[in-house]
Amino acid sequence: MPLRTLLQADDVRRAITRMAHELVEHDPDADRLLLLGIPTRGAVLARRLAAEVARIAGREVPVGVLDVTLYRDDLGTQPTRATGRTDVPADVDGATVVLVDDVLFSGRTVRAALDAVTALGRPAVVRLAVLVDRGHRELPIRPDSVGRNLPSAKSERVRVLLTETDGRDEVTIE
Amino acid sequence: MSDHLLSTRDLSRDAAVALLDVAEDMADTQRRTVKKLPTLRGTTVVNLFFEDSTRTRISFEAAAKRLSADVITFSAKGSSVSKGESLQDTAQTLQAMGADGIVIRHQASGAAAVLATSGWTRAAVVNAGDGTHEHPTQALLDAFTIRKRRFGAGSRGRDLAGLDVVIVGDVLHSRVARSNVWLLTTLGATVRLVAPPTLLPTHIESWPVEAGTDLDAAIADGPDVVMMLRVQRERMTEAFFPSAREYAALYGLSAARADRLRADALVMHPGPMNRGLEIAGSVADSPRSTVLEQVENGIAVRMAVLYDVLAGERTA
Numbered sequence: 001m002p003l004r005t006l007l008q009a010d011d012v013r014r015a016i017t018r019m020a021h022e023l024v025e026h027d028p029d030a031d032r033l034l035l036l037g038i039p040t041r042g043a044v045l046a047r048r049l050a051a052e053v054a055r056i057a058g059r060e061v062p063v064g065v066l067d068v069t070l071y072r073d074d075l076g077t078q079p080t081r082a083t084g085r086t087d088v089p090a091d092v093d094g095a096t097v098v099l100v101d102d103v104l105f106s107g108r109t110v111r112a113a114l115d116a117v118t119a120l121g122r123p124a125v126v127r128l129a130v131l132v133d134r135g136h137r138e139l140p141i142r143p144d145s146v147g148r149n150l151p152s153a154k155s156e157r158v159r160v161l162l163t164e165t166d167g168r169d170e171v172t173i174e
Numbered sequence: 175m176s177d178h179l180l181s182t183r184d185l186s187r188d189a190a191v192a193l194l195d196v197a198e199d200m201a202d203t204q205r206r207t208v209k210k211l212p213t214l215r216g217t218t219v220v221n222l223f224f225e226d227s228t229r230t231r232i233s234f235e236a237a238a239k240r241l242s243a244d245v246i247t248f249s250a251k252g253s254s255v256s257k258g259e260s261l262q263d264t265a266q267t268l269q270a271m272g273a274d275g276i277v278i279r280h281q282a283s284g285a286a287a288v289l290a291t292s293g294w295t296r297a298a299v300v301n302a303g304d305g306t307h308e309h310p311t312q313a314l315l316d317a318f319t320i321r322k323r324r325f326g327a328g329s330r331g332r333d334l335a336g337l338d339v340v341i342v343g344d345v346l347h348s349r350v351a352r353s354n355v356w357l358l359t360t361l362g363a364t365v366r367l368v369a370p371p372t373l374l375p376t377h378i379e380s381w382p383v384e385a386g387t388d389l390d391a392a393i394a395d396g397p398d399v400v401m402m403l404r405v406q407r408e409r410m411t412e413a414f415f416p417s418a419r420e421y422a423a424l425y426g427l428s429a430a431r432a433d434r435l436r437a438d439a440l441v442m443h444p445g446p447m448n449r450g451l452e453i454a455g456s457v458a459d460s461p462r463s464t465v466l467e468q469v470e471n472g473i474a475v476r477m478a479v480l481y482d483v484l485a486g487e488r489t490a
Contacts (some may be wrong), residue, residue, distance in 0.1 A: 118208070
């Protein structure tokens with residue numbers, strides 16, 4: 001299938017700004033907001049979202065990285081995956097944790113992330129923010145904030161490119 | 175990444191650094207509220223120990239349990255092995271019982287490699303010490319400990335380039351020394367061996383190391399790390415040195431020798447220690463000693479090794 005661009009840099013930027021507004025509106029009283037990005041691009045998005053939330057709400061929001069590799073259910077189906085560093089700068093107990101990822105697909109990564117986050121403590125609330133929801137869920141998992149819904153065929157490949165990791169902001173499908 | 179861990183000689187620099195990095199992530203998980211990871215759920219790990227080794231066995235056992243594997247311990251003493259069962263029959267029995275991984279400690283050099291290549295079992299094999307050949311997880315935990323002390327939170331991705339390591343003592347009988355020679359030099363460190371002439375192996379010219387017999391000269395050169403080996407009386411069938419007193423005087427790390435080390439130099443020992451023989455008690459308990467960190471790091475390193483050989487799909 002040919003490669004098509006679904007979102008340009010401006011679309012990505014606007015989507016992140018809108019998601020940040022949604023997060024603030026969702027939990028206006030959450031004084032203990034904690035953004036945790038799932039590597040690699042979820043971690044980049046979490047940092048951008050945190051900067052936007054800080055701009056909108058006028059306060060700093062702690063942002064960290066949550067590696068979910070050791071909690072995955074598909075480890076045995078491929079060569080051993082490299083693990084990544086988890087860096088959580090604030091106490092998870094009682095916090096409003098927002099999990100951030102680039103693409104929501106089967107939901108299995110998010111399931112692993114829920115296990116990983118509850119191993120760190122007991123959050124008051126866990127929410128899910130994704131830049132792209134491409135459908136095809138295999139588990140009862142639903143995002144709270146979506147940058148863009150992009151219906152896709154299951155066999156297609158949706159890729160999110162971000163300046164920090166890929167040199168430019170773009171979402172493609174092939 | 176790999177199906178077995180038999181030797182540090184097979185590890186490339188990048189593979190070794192990657193394993194140490196996974197161990198860093200494993201160590202981080204051990205500071206969480208819930209330390210148990212679901213990673214190896216449904217996997218069975220057999221600790222197959224033909225030689226006594228309480229420390230290594232419980233370290234592997236803790237590592238496997240933290241990853242949610244089922245652990246079966248098979249000690250040769252009091253088992254069918256003492257009734258004359260061969261390694262082949264033991265391995266085939268464990269295969270029939272559904273072992274996914276076998277951690278083997280054996281008195282014969284090469285036993286782990288035999289188990290891995292014999293076809294008697296499809297299990298992933300981890301060498302936990304074979305004769306005087308290798309003890310790869312000990313070398314990995316030593317490298318991890320050196321890196322952690324040197325570079326702290328900035329350890330990930332780094333090797334040990336430029337560090338000078340002196341390994342002192344019974345090199346002849348030491349699988350720990352062999353595994354460390356291969357691994358530390360692969361990671362870029364310079365290794366010097368110091369031992370009585372009777373306790374240096376004969377074919378040492380082919381090793382990527384310098385060897386000498388003068389501990390004071392080695393200390394005067396200002397090494398970053400001094401690794402003391404245990405005097406293994408149980409492996410010595412003849413007299414390798416005149417007396418324990420003379421060994422301690424010439425090759426023991428006394429307080430006076432330790433005082434001549436650089437302020438930031440590390441003192442390591444794989445345990446169990448003969449205090450007063452190869453290492454003075456006051457040195458073993460001093461801030462530069464990493465003895466207890468080595469034990470703690472051993473669990474994270476063995477978690478990384480078990481993850482490496484057991485979590486991914488099997489290529490064999």
